[in-house]
Amino acid sequence: MGTQNYTNIDFSFERISDAFISFDNDWNYVYANKHALNFHNKNLEDLIGKCIWDLYPGLIGGEFNTTLLNAKETQASHSIEIYDTINEKWYHNTIYPSSEGVSVYYNDITHKKKSEFELKKMLDKLHSHLNNTPLAVMEFDSDLNIIQWSKKAEEMFGWDSEEAMQLQFGMNQIIHKDDIFDFYGTLGNVSSVGSLHKSINIKCNTKQNAIIYCEWYISFINLEDNSSVMLALVDNITERKLVEFELINAESKFRGLVEQSMVGVFIRKEEKFIYVNPRFAEIFGYTQNEMCTEMTVFEIFSESDTHKFKTQLADYSSKKIFKHHYEFKGVQKNGQYIYLEVFGNTAIYNNEEVTIGSIIDITVRKKSVEKLKISRDALKLSNEKFELVAKATNDAIWDWDIKTDTLTGNDVFCGLFDVPPNTAISFSDFLNRVDENERETLVANFNYAVKNKISLLTEEFTFKQNNGKYKLIKDRAFVLYDKNQQEYRVLGAMQDITEVKEASQKITAEKDLSDNIINSMPGTFYLFNAAGKYKRWNKNYEDITGYTTEEILNQTALDLLVPEDVEMVKDKIAELFVTKKQTSLEATFIVKSGEKLRYFLTGRYIKYENEDCIIGVGIDTSEKKLAEDKLKKSEKNYRDLASNLEKIRENERTHMAREIHDELGQQLTGLKMDISWINKKVKSDDIAVQERMKDTIALIDKTVVTVRRLATQLRPSILDDLGLISAMEWQSQEFEKRNEIKSTFKANVAHVAVSTNIATGVFRIYQECLTNVSRHSKATQVNSELIIENNLLTLNIVDNGIGFNHSEIRSKKTLGLLGMKERALLINGTYKIIGNSGKGTSIKICIPLETSIIN
Template sequence: MYSLARFSLLEMTECSAVLRQLGEQSSSLQDAASRAVDYLFRTLGNPDTGARDCVLVRCFKTVSYNRLNPMTQQRVREQLGGIAPFPDLKCFTLMATAGEEAEWNQVERSHRYRAIPMVSADFVKQFPMFSQLLHQFGLSSSFDVAPEGEWLVDLEEKTYNVFYVPDAVGSPYVPVQEGFVLKYGVKSVLCFGGMLPSRDLFVVVLFSRTPVPRDTAALCKSLALSLKTSLLACDETVPLEAGVDAHSSSAPVFGAPEQGAGLRHQSRLAVAEQLLRVYENAVRTQSAGIAQAKQALWERANALERSEQALSEQTRIVNSVLRSMGDGVVVTDAEGQLVVANPAVESILGFSPFDIPLTAWAERYEFFHADTVTPFGQDEWPLARALRGEKIDWLEVYLRASQGMPGRWISINARPIKDEAGVLSGTVVVFHDITWLKRAQDALFESEYRFRSLVEGARDIIFTLSADITITSLNPAFETVTNWSRSQWMGEPLVALLHPDDAGFCQDVLQAILERGAPLTCSMQISTKQGGYVTGEFVGTPQMRQGRVIGVLGIIRDVTERRRIEDALRVSEERLRSIVQSTKDAIVLVNALMKVAFWNKGAEATFGYSAEEIIGQPVTMIIPERYHEELERNVQRVRLFERVQLTSRTLELFGRRKDGGEFPLELSVTSWKGKSDLFFTIIMRDISERRSAEEELDRLHHHNQVVLNSAGEGIYGIDRDGRLTFVNPAAAKMFGWEAEALIGQPFSTLVHRPDFREGASGERLSPIVETIQGGEIREEADSRFWRRDGTSFPVEYVSTPIRERGDIVGAVVVFKDTTDRKRAEEQLQDSLRRLRKLSGRMEGIREEERGRIARELHDELGVGLTCLKIDLSRLGGLLGERLEPRDRAKVDEKIRGMKEQVDSTITSVQRIVAELRPGVLDDLGLVAAIEWQCRDFQRRTGVACHCTVSHEDLRVDPEHATAVFRICQEALTNVTRHAQATEVHVRLEDQGGGLLLQVSDNGRGIPSDRLADARSFGLLGMRERAGLLGGDVQIETKEGSGTTIALQLPR
């Protein structure tokens, strides 16, 4: 057998010779292919173990569609969607197959690869192995044929090639990964082949379970030439030289037409010429190679030197391996003298073999056979037998100490070491300490004696059944659980004990155990003597005797409590899974190799990698290189506590997202030990926002300190107990204390004298205390704080609660010394009082002056105008008697104009007199004056004005009546000037203790900025006039909806 793992040039030559001979012995091309495939399947393997290297070997050849059998043609049409191809279309056809499975040894049972039509490059790509094979051979979907002799040599070099897949697992060129490659352990795929003179391709495909090195793949080019020679002996197709016009044909690469068998002789002559030219080129190549031999020898010398260095390195590695092995290894020379012994030998034997000669080992130990009684003779020692050329495998030896040392059980493997000529050069002996195994066996023997007592004392029901499912034995637990007597159920069918709902199913399970000879489990309910049922979990195992199932051994355990725990555990796992997947933190599980094993959705959102991308990758992918050492150091610290069930360490560093961006994160490493492996749970949290918040907090703290220290207002804080926690410089200065001296002191005794707690007398709590207790912001505009010297000063302050996580932990008080402001306010109020008194006096004088002017205008000017009108009338009469009629008319017209002018002037004087001081106000009172004012307003403006009074005989003193009248007059004047109203309502009402005057319009309203404008003298005048008498003017307005002016005046 030839191993693909170490296929030599000599083995290749021998294999090639056999392939050529197989063609001479074959009756047809398919017979030659079958012989070659069968030979390669049987011959390629491990010569030491006899195991075959190949799982499957197949040979393919291109064949025209019209030469295929009907079944294969049908397969081709199916692949082409039912369309019949051209008769000369070439198809990659399975010629021979050999493999481990029975169906792999028959061409007819192959379906997908029976025949592959070469209709186009795109179609062939559906079969990636063949598509890549053509590419590897240097062939495209079509090429021109040239029959010249030089082309044959080019074709030889071009088409003898190898398609090599070193790692079949996961390769896109090797199909059926799950059901073939992984299932049968295919490691490499090797294809070799070429082109026949008939322009048909042939290829052999080896699916090897042994990894094929690249050197072996290169040697297979020679196998391709030998296989071609074997196939040529039986090829009945037309050669290339048989009448094909190279320059006129543009057919597909596998579409050349075939001729009859009469041209076979010419084809073989062409092949012979082709092979002669190939061999001639080979001879020339070998001749040229001799010239390179000297250079090759020099290179070989260098290679030998490198080999010696590699051997030295390999020796170092071997020594390292020997030192780290748990088994003892001893190497001797051909004389039995010790050459190598690793440290494990001394650990196993209790002494160094270099200190004591091998012949003196009997002084330390006696060697016994497995019965621990029969001693070994010196010629039976494993070392002695290995020196005689024997191979010893797993020989168990008992070493009994002769000097009080403990005995040991040792398993020994020994091999003779021979050189290339087969001459013994030494031995190697491997000691494996199996003392623990023997002790385990002894414990097993002892456990068998305990088995019955365990069965008898078990709390689970243990029983046996015969082949007809009747009970043959029951342990005492049966009586404890069911209260039935064991003797009562011996020989009875088990199903009679079961709940009717379980009887049929459990009967099938028991029958399956008896038929399959395999253990099965199920749940069942067993009846109790009291009439109830016990739910249990049944485990049934077949009882065997001489390879035959004779019954069932069953165990029933009450699983009520366990199921309750399992349900609780399932709920807990679901809750944990929900938490892990819903949290925003990245939760990553890594194994002991620091490879990612679990990746939650929070990790996907944090780093940008999906679980499919990151699982199986090193966790350092998400950590910048500068932090790798720190991460490894912390993981190693956690690893030191792996005996502890749960340990954790937390650190802060930077993470790296998929896009390369870095961000700060907080990383917590937790280790936990599974059944056999150590795992690490890494919880990572993006702390970018927290870092920003901390920086902002520091900035705000600095800013607050600056504000506190530079603020002119006093600021201090207290806790829930009323003790001062901070005081700014301005407050300390106002209090007359140093800020440090106030910290921790009760504010109620130092700066704010009202009691901190409500006393027995029920006095009011301090607003600051109410802030702490109620959580409300309190403002005090008039309070007093106390200085260190015992004096007080007026303040206004605002107390605001301090909250942490929703709880009130204190309050901050901001206050201002209002001494200067109080003094200024008092001065201002005094000035206002004097100004208002002065204004009232001025208003009285103004009204008196208006009345005087009105009277004078009425008495003097009114009377004079009336007299003038009378005189004009007289003058008209006198002149009329003396003038001519024509002149008289002119004079009358002129006098009439003068009289109208006098009447107009009288009317204006009356109006002015009324505005200055309406006589109706003095003569008839306020109600008549208001009603007259409304009628006059309507007459002058044309705006409907409705007047309503509550009492017709409303009596008001002259001062109040004048104020009400003037305010009403000013309100109507504003309506005329600004409101653009169409209707006005005036209401005068006696409210018992005061008067109400209300003037409402439906105009455009007063803009809010004008209400607050200090230059609105009309509105200001109304308020001042009302204020002089202790009244108030309220204005309600909305733009577009009118205005209401209401006067409240006490009587």
């Protein structure tokens, strides 16, 4: 490779922001860009030609070493994230093998990983907060089908999660028939007024056909795809209802307060609210803006609880207590007191430490007697169970005690093996459910992990269900070792990935099909993003441009264009990203060999991998362009020849007209004079001779008139003597004399100074038009008008004749029309004829003028 090519490679890799290194097949460094040298804190001569494993023996046997070897062996690209314990940084490595060695791109992703850890921390805290909610949590899709069913809901209604999700018209079975219309009416009211939250007290059914009273806190959440889900927090208020029935006098007020209750949400930073939801503001009688901009937190506390709250906040801060749960006496904007219960967590929001929590109006609960307090305490006791169960997933969680050979698991796990909950099985029972062709591999992999003290295992295998059918399972397991490094216990989770696997295979098949279709296209196919970077292309693109995959990845959509086409294509691309409408253009490319190719290109806006992109195809029009240029050149040569022939013909006509008028006219006049002289000298009494002499003289007079007419028809002298306007006026008058057709001509100027070619061409076209009128139109009148405006000569000729049929005209050899069109083209003009049967004919000729007009 030449020095220039090395320079180009260095320039390319020095421009990229990633560190880049390249090894030969013996793992010796053959290239490293400046970012890689800075990362290793070495000079180029410290690396080039050195073996990586000699320089960094500590990497041998590690994840990076294993991945490099695997990439080289499989000749497939690999990606890996590695944590540098020395520099306390994370790096993302992309490995590209080839027949000549291995190349590695790597960049610093420490900030990204820290962001992921912070996000996980936030989600964990939010999840912990939700776990503190002493209510049943249920989620419904837009058709009110159950898609989420908490453990508390199982306890409250009797159906487990799987049963609940399989209920047909689940809402109709949960809500008691007496209250079903009220419930749907509430939902409809929420939709009609545009509210997102509502609460309602209704009777509900349990699996055991018992009736319980529940308070539903309903929230509607709009998703990104414009669909929505309904989230319901349900409190079993049966005991409270029984107390209410006993407290008849308070029943009406209690019911009204319960129906108005819902959960408020807030975010607090020190003494200020930075966010409150509409329900939170509604509880205290303020607007959201008032609470977030004009108030302090302490203004919602009664005087008796303000000091208590401040002390409690200081206690939370000093003892690093992150979960908050307390009750207080609050005061509304109108001065009324209410009682509230708060659940909160300390969290990071917009890089600041804040408290995120929810608040429930428990005024009615506080006013209830001891039975209601007992009911609330029972809910609080059950909260601990809810917190543990809420962490469970739909996966089959299992625990294998190796010493006793007992496998236990959650309800999902027991359901897979068709055994009652909390029933233990043996490892043999487990293996019997695995496809017999996969059992030996499964056991061998486990033995290998144990032998090498590997803790984390992931397996995929075929599992036989209770109905005899098979499903694909992904099993993640963690092996526990005692202090003697002896395995004693394995924990794991089994996940049904049958549908995921089938979908993945289907996607792969669809991609293969699309790739085959793209590569079968006769032209080029391309797809690039807003930065012009190629995302996809077909094999033809590589074959035609001569560039490799790696080279195309480092190019943009403008790189191969000839300089004069770059701005035009760039503007078209920018316009397409704005209008999102399909477009097309022609441009010239310079391929790797240096050859220039003309292409017709199409473009359409699409969304690809969450990026704004342009997709299109290109068709080689180089030969077509050459043919068009050749045709244009041929047409130009033809028109030049026709123009020259026309000039020769007009010159010959002028010469013949002068010869006929001057020579033949004079000779005829002389002949007449001679015959007249003879007639006077020869006195004959023969009447026949006298008559013949008179006839001869008359014939000579007619011949003189004919000669003058022929000379005028060949080249009217008036055209040369007085100009185009006068010649056309004369021609109009002559036409009317020779034909019984009234002819008018007018012009908006008295004289126009044009070239001889234009004057002759316009006059000949006018003559031919009038000839066609007399021969074919059967008209009684023809009106002509010549207009000169903005250096444009326009001639309009309209008759009132029978018109013509366009299809008949096209089928005939209309040499007159063709001649007029060609004459117009020879003087850079246009010719247009319009006619309909029975409605006359209109002809319009437009000629651009290059000389000034003299009026």
